[in-house]
Amino acid sequence: MFYNMEQSTIEESVTYLDSTMARRQDSIRNNVDSINMTTQFFLSDETMNGVLITAKNQGNYSTKEWIEIYKNDVASLERLINTNPVLYGARYYAVTDNVQEMMPVMYNSSRLQNQEWVDMAQEGGWVFNYQDRLFSTSDVTPMMALVTPINDRRYGTIGYIETSMKMSTMFPSMYENVANEISCFVTSDGQVIFGKNTDQNVKNIASELAKNISADDSVNDGLEIKTYYSKEDKSVISGMYIKELSGTLVSVEDISDSINDVYRQRNTFVMWMILVLALLSFAIDLIVRQVLKNFYLVLRTIRQVRKGDLSVRAPLLKRDDEMGELAHQVNRMLDNIQTLMQQNIDRELLAKDSQIKALQNQINAHFIYNVLESIKMMAEMNEEYVISDSITSLGKLLRYSMKWTSENVLVSEELEYIKNYMALINLRFDYDIILSLNIPTAIMMQKVPKMSLQPIIENAIIHGVEEIAEDTTIYIKGVIKDKDCSIEITDNGRGMNDEELDILRKKISGEIATGGGSGNGIGLKNVQDRLKAAFGEEYGIDVATKEGCYTKVSVRIPMSQATNSNNV
Structure with missing residues (x-):
């Protein structure tokens, strides 16, 4: 901080x-520009340059001419100086004394010799921190000036210009x-x-x-x-x-005062913090001693539990602080552990009972298979081959449906079950329902929840095919899309209108509750829930339909195995 x-x-x-x-930069730039502009103005005055040339050549002006020069040029230059408040002055210096001095603009060579910068006048340039000694009584104000020699191509150096300013102004x-x-x-x-x-x-x-x-x-x-x-x-x-x-x-x-002030604040803060920490340490020590007294009582209980004694309980502290709460929670934890252990024992007993019942069911299933096999043999002996084939399909159907498994099954196994199911279904009707399969091998090797495709086939027969009561075909087609695949089941039944389709989709998604009767979408809702539970929320079924034409149910599952995609 x-x-x-x-x-x-x-x-x-x-x-x-x-x-x-x-800001000082801008001010200095303006002052330098003022000096340079004034110097250039003085250099461009042809009349004053003529005066300097005449003085160097020992020429003279009449009194009338001097008056005219003073009224016109000198007065104009004086106004220029007076209207610029940043300037101290601007002067001509002749190279000889043969000139009429006109203050505050024109001075002779003797005045030039009084200035500190006279030695560098010939080269010209900036002069800093000098005192103006134009007259015998010099001004002690620190000055700076731009000294510029005036050169003529014919007569050489004819004079000098001093454009000055106070150092305090610059x-x-x-x-x-x-x-x-x-x-x-x-x-x-x-x-x-x-x-x-x-x-x-x-x-x-x-x-x-x-x-x-x-x-x-x-x-x-x-x-x-x-x-x-x-x-x-x-x-x-x-x-x-x-x-x-x-x-x-x-x-x-x-800025040492400001920095030292920060240091003083820091030192004062540190001293106070040390004092506060010392007091806190003393207070905390007293509090911890009192808290740990009750903590060790609870810790003794936990150590006894670690040795296997679950009947022990922490002493009930008559306090409403954290230690009292800890003792209470430890006792609740021990009560919960004993309850869970008892529930676990009961669950194991229930599992044993379930295993025994499963064995009993397995025995019953074997009995049913043996009876069906005997009936099949009797049908073949009487040359009732249709009945024999139907009993074979029924046996396979029962064997598949009664075989218990908690894992998913291959699509090929599910389709084999559907084939047996269709063989039995065709016994009921006086028209044929043909099953057309177009499934790539890669999809055949994928896994789906058991009995997840059969309810869709059953739904297509009951709600699509039975109502038209004529020969028809149910198509099952597999399509691979990137890392997913779809199994499309299409019937040429009566289809649905938009309102019926919307209601069915809402039942499948759970927006509308489904009952237990036929035609309420409970079978498709069950398939949807099982697919999402097995593969995730992005997977499941979708329904597309056209009234009087078809109904197509698409089952979307992930591709979990890489195999050749040859059609079967």
Whole structure:
């Protein structure tokens, strides 16, 4: 938490100083533009350039001409200076004293010699942190100026222009009393200029930062600001390279007070936490001692249970706390264990009884099979082969239906049962119902719940075929789709209208309750439930129909085995 507070304080300070430097960047850019524009205006004044050429050639103007120059050009330049509040002044300096001085614009060479920057006037450029010594009493205000030599192709250097501004105007942050912040300007030759406050550590930081920024290629694109936090100095440092001035403005904000304040809060918090934890430890020790006293009573009961004594019970604690609840729950658990054990014993007895009954049923089934076999032999002896074949189909049907199994059966086994079922069904009617199979071998090898296809065949006969009472065919077709397959059972019966189909689908899905009578969809509902229980909710049956034409029931199951898909 306090680390985040410290980082938040640092980020706020970095963001604030960075945005402040961006505002200073705009101000400096405007001031530099003002100086450059004024200089260019002075350079373009042909009349004043003519005065400087005349002075260099020792020529003279009449008094009337001087008055005209003063009224027109000098007055115009003076207005230009006065209307620009950021400028301190703009001056011409002649290369000789043969010129009429016209304040505050035109001065002779003697005045030029009084200025600190006279030695570099011939080269021109920016001059920083000098005092204006135009007259004998120099102004102590720190100044900066752009010194520009005026060159003529015929006469050479004819004069100089000094466009000046106060250092405090160009760099107000160096002279304002900004809390915990010191600013300085590093020139291209490495000179570090301070305003009101001077600091050796800041000087070293500024010199190093100025070297790094000036060496960065990105500064060639314009003014560049770099702001970061120095953990060693606990200060936020921001440097702005000024391309036009070939220097770097550096501001260092000391945020040690804010950081130390976070540390003090952290230390105070830690001390209070230690005190609270010590008190809590003492209180918890007392509580745990009291709680464990009752806990060991319950633990003794659990150890006796582990040894096999289920008759033991935990002492009933006259408390409403967790230990009292634990003792109560342990006793309930032991009661439940004894109840479950008794139920398990009863269940095993029931299973034994069921096994005995299953053996009895098996004996009864063998008796029925033996009787049917005897009847079959009697029919064959009397050459009643239709009866013999029917008894054979009935025997297979009974054997399949009475064979108990909890697992699914192969589709081929289910279809074999359906064939026997159809052989017996055709005995009832005076018309034939033909069974047409088109099932790939791969589907034949799949498994379905036992007796899941026969109810669909039975439903097709009762509700589709019997009502038309004529020769017909029931088609069973298998279709493989990706990892699933469908078994489609289609009859050429009476079909259903849309209302009947909608009611049947709702019965199959369980939206409408089914009764126990014929035609209520209970057989298809049972098949649907068994398929979903065996394979999942995405599987089951679907019904499609056309009134007076057909009814098709599709059974969708997963492909669980990979075999050849040859048709059978």
